[in-house]
Amino acid sequence: MKINRMKRFYFVLGLIALVIFSCGKPKQEGNLDEALTSPAKERNIREYNLDVEKEQARDRTPCDTIAFQQYIISEFPAGTYLVEFDKTFTYSVPKPAVLYYEEKGSLYIFAAIAKSKEGERPVETKNLVGYESSFINLDSTKLGTAFFYLSLFKCNSDETFRQIWEAEIPIHGGFNSMKMKTWKERNKKIKFVELNFEAGIISGHRNYNYFLVDGLERPPHLMETYEGLVHLRQLRNVNNDRFPDYFEYLIRNPSLEIYDSIPFYWDTTKSLYLTERNKRWYRKY
Numbered sequence: 001m002k003i004n005r006m007k008r009f010y011f012v013l014g015l016i017a018l019v020i021f022s023c024g025k026p027k028q029e030g031n032l033d034e035a036l037t038s039p040a041k042e043r044n045i046r047e048y049n050l051d052v053e054k055e056q057a058r059d060r061t062p063c064d065t066i067a068f069q070q071y072i073i074s075e076f077p078a079g080t081y082l083v084e085f086d087k088t089f090t091y092s093v094p095k096p097a098v099l100y101y102e103e104k105g106s107l108y109i110f111a112a113i114a115k116s117k118e119g120e121r122p123v124e125t126k127n128l129v130g131y132e133s134s135f136i137n138l139d140s141t142k143l144g145t146a147f148f149y150l151s152l153f154k155c156n157s158d159e160t161f162r163q164i165w166e167a168e169i170p171i172h173g174g175f176n177s178m179k180m181k182t183w184k185e186r187n188k189k190i191k192f193v194e195l196n197f198e199a200g201i202i203s204g205h206r207n208y209n210y211f212l213v214d215g216l217e218r219p220p221h222l223m224e225t226y227e228g229l230v231h232l233r234q235l236r237n238v239n240n241d242r243f244p245d246y247f248e249y250l251i252r253n254p255s256l257e258i259y260d261s262i263p264f265y266w267d268t269t270k271s272l273y274l275t276e277r278n279k280r281w282y283r284k285y
Helices: 001-026 032-036 037-055 064-075 130-138
Strands: 080-082 098-103 106-116 144-154 161-169 175-185 189-198 204-211 223-229 232-236 246-254 257-267 272-274
Touching: 037 064, 064 080, 064 106, 064 161, 064 189, 098 175, 106 161, 106 175, 223 246
Parallel strands: none
Antiparallel strands: 080 106, 098 106, 106 144, 144 161, 175 189, 189 204, 204 223, 223 232, 232 246, 246 257, 257 272
16 A cells, blocks of 8 residues: 555656646747748848848849849749759859840840749758759658749840740759750751759659740740650650650660650640550650
8 A cells, every 4th residue: 555655646746847847948939840931031041141142242244143033032922942053963052043045135044943832831942953852752741842944034124034934844853954955957956945853763864845946935845855774765856847856765674675666746736745656645745
């Protein structure tokens, strides 16, 4: 009986100590995680970093990258970012993914932009760039969901910006680089913007190519190419029209030998990539 009484005594004593400790613990002001991931706080941090960059900049030019970054922060909803090039492969210091291009005396800016999904925490650009982030499609939404876009802007005469068009990029992570290229095939010379994404799932990379088939200021035509351990799709000219086509290659595994190739061409009436090999096979891009 004595032992049971002692057990009850120490149990009650422990409860009293727990209550005293809880009452004496200072209350936290709000949820720390929510504060760190709130759109308003994130925007304030970006504006502060940009102010520091402005102070350190020596030579400024009209519509330069600093001015463009300020425009994105000021005019777009919170959680919208300029994506950065992968510093591992492109630069030693991360740089915004923008390309400046001059045509007929006008200055244009191609920009890779990521937008956070509404209702989720704002994404962080470090989670969207490079090989490790290429697996983000398999992850939960605890890091937020990013929607990528390629956008074209024009520098106005008063040194302001105007958005010309916006094209969705059908991928969520793994961004690496962006380049302006020219497709030269059978006397064709069509400029296109290539966005390269790491693709760990296929052990390779994906290129989303935006062809300016109707000129610079018209929405571009999207065509995807990729190269992986047992995946291969390459740019080709199948039906000699103004749209780019491609071959999909079938590879034997584990010998990694190409044993067949399937040509796909762009059908303007259906707005799909089709093949004569099988009428039921089609691709959106």
